[in-house]
Amino acid sequence: MPARTSKTKRRGLFISFEGGEGAGKSTQTQLLLKRLMDVGESVVLVKEPGSTPLGSRLRGLLKGEVSMSDKAELLLFLAARAELVTTVVDPALDDGVNVIADRFSDSTFAYQGQTRGFTQALIADLNQFATGGLSPDITFLLNLPPEESLRRTRPKVELDNRLIADVRQAEEGQQKFESRPLAFHKRVAEAYRKLAAAEPERWCVLDGRQSVDALSEQVWERVQDSLKKAKRNARRRTGVPVGEQGRPRLI
Numbered sequence: 001m002p003a004r005t006s007k008t009k010r011r012g013l014f015i016s017f018e019g020g021e022g023a024g025k026s027t028q029t030q031l032l033l034k035r036l037m038d039v040g041e042s043v044v045l046v047k048e049p050g051s052t053p054l055g056s057r058l059r060g061l062l063k064g065e066v067s068m069s070d071k072a073e074l075l076l077f078l079a080a081r082a083e084l085v086t087t088v089v090d091p092a093l094d095d096g097v098n099v100i101a102d103r104f105s106d107s108t109f110a111y112q113g114q115t116r117g118f119t120q121a122l123i124a125d126l127n128q129f130a131t132g133g134l135s136p137d138i139t140f141l142l143n144l145p146p147e148e149s150l151r152r153t154r155p156k157v158e159l160d161n162r163l164i165a166d167v168r169q170a171e172e173g174q175q176k177f178e179s180r181p182l183a184f185h186k187r188v189a190e191a192y193r194k195l196a197a198a199e200p201e202r203w204c205v206l207d208g209r210q211s212v213d214a215l216s217e218q219v220w221e222r223v224q225d226s227l228k229k230a231k232r233n234a235r236r237r238t239g240v241p242v243g244e245q246g247r248p249r250l251i
Contacts (some may be wrong), residue, residue: 016139018142021152074118074126089134102169
């Protein structure tokens with residue numbers, strides 16, 4: 001799904017991070033936020049579900065505070081995304097602000113599509129309605145073997161298909177996806193690989209087993225290139241230099 005365009009110039013880059021549990025998405029989003037701030041770029045960091053009052057309320061429900069049907073889960077994720085796009089992401093991008101997302105639409109295709117049995121076509125239609133067709137300019141997939149993912153997120157684990165009793169729980173019900181068996185995480189990992197293969201121009205697949213610093217350097221190299229291209233394109237469209245960026249923002 002291509003990134004949405006408009007008649008007005010849009011200098012902001014929309015960058016998302018995807019991957020399984022424990023892949024290091026939160027670490028890399030924070031490092032990229034700092035780098036963009038250090039070079040004077042305006043930037044907003046968002047997390048799904050969350051980063052809006054509604055999204056934060058729904059996050060607790062989706063992380064296991066209450067049980068729900070698969071249909072309800074899918075629609076609540078989309079409701080949180082719709083609110084995020086409408087109130088945060090779209091306004092920021094329209095203002096020329098870069099947006100970093102810790103998960104976005106691809107998580108729904110990977111998790112709800114692959115493990116809940118919903119068709120890709122259904123999710124695509126619902127997501128189109130929720131986001132208005134917005135898609136990241138760059139998506140980084142931190143590709144981590146599911147076995148390593150579970151080792152990072154659980155202190156003691158049996159790597160088989162049985163239910164795991166010994167699961168790290170910082171708060172009751174807050175490890176809904178992390179606590180699923182290995183087979184679940186293998187399906188998610190495979191779904192991400194298929195998504196990346198379908199749109200190689202948007203996706204940047206990185207080996208999540210690398211060091212934090214090595215990953216950060218590769219992310220920054222790709223983002224720098226994209227920023228330069230975006231600014232050149234903006235100058236060509238408008239015939240004037242790209243203006244100075246505003247202050248960084250964190251949501």
